[in-house]
Amino acid sequence: DTGVSQDPRHKITKRGQNVTFRCDPISEHNRLYWYRQTLGQGPEFLTYFQNEAQLEKSRLLSDRFSAERPKGSFSTLEIQRTEQGDSAMYLCASSSPGRTYNEQFFGPGTRLTVL
Amino acid sequence: QKEVEQDPGPLSVPEGAIVSLNCTYSNSAFQYFMWYRQYSRKGPELLMYTYSSGNKEDGRFTAQVDKSSKYISLFIRDSQPSDSATYLCAMIHPILTQGGSEKLVFGKGTKLTVNP
Numbered sequence: 530d531t532g533v534s535q536d537p538r539h540k541i542t543k544r545g546q547n548v549t550f551r552c553d554p555i556s557e558h559n560r561l562y563w564y565r566q567t568l569g570q571g572p573e574f575l576t577y578f579q580n581e582a583q584l585e586k587s588r589l590l591s592d593r594f595s596a597e598r599p600k601g602s603f604s605t606l607e608i609q610r611t612e613q614g615d616s617a618m619y620l621c622a623s624s625s626p627g628r629t630y631n632e633q634f635f636g637p638g639t640r641l642t643v644l
Numbered sequence: 645q646k647e648v649e650q651d652p653g654p655l656s657v658p659e660g661a662i663v664s665l666n667c668t669y670s671n672s673a674f675q676y677f678m679w680y681r682q683y684s685r686k687g688p689e690l691l692m693y694t695y696s697s698g699n700k701e702d703g704r705f706t707a708q709v710d711k712s713s714k715y716i717s718l719f720i721r722d723s724q725p726s727d728s729a730t731y732l733c734a735m736i737h738p739i740l741t742q743g744g745s746e747k748l749v750f751g752k753g754t755k756l757t758v759n760p
Contacts, residue, residue: 569652624746638685
């Protein structure tokens, strides 16, 4: 399978715990995005990497959130001291430059439930 | 006011109907306009994109963009039960994004059910 993969697909945690999600983009894609989608809403942008550099972060990304892409391949998104409001689907997308437009390919998402 | 407005529905139609889905937007800098389809508990998948104003057709799907009205539409002809999903409009303003991210700005999505 050459699509974007995310792990885990589901995560249930208790408030105050830390969680980490992983995204493996399409292998030749150097751009990687994280979005968050809550129930009944469209995805909202969280952060963007070009290779290993994190070039943009949304105001939605509070201090409790951190994302890395250490070797320009896979990426991790960590949430510390989770809150119930963090419950959402976390989507990863990747794309490649040099196209007419930036087609982003999405993974299946990680659904987080904070109890 | 949100940058992209989309009626969340839900929308329920009989099989074979023509479906019209719409979004409005406020930022005239948007240049690329996409429609994504999202099945329940899955990631969005790109259906169609349009650059600037005009129409684009792909099989049973037609996308329209009217930049003067800041209004985009997706039409589905001969709708099928397999079209039942949430349809998300999304836009990019490539010039105004930091670091060249070209992040997508989504509408809320419209949930469509096509009944057999």
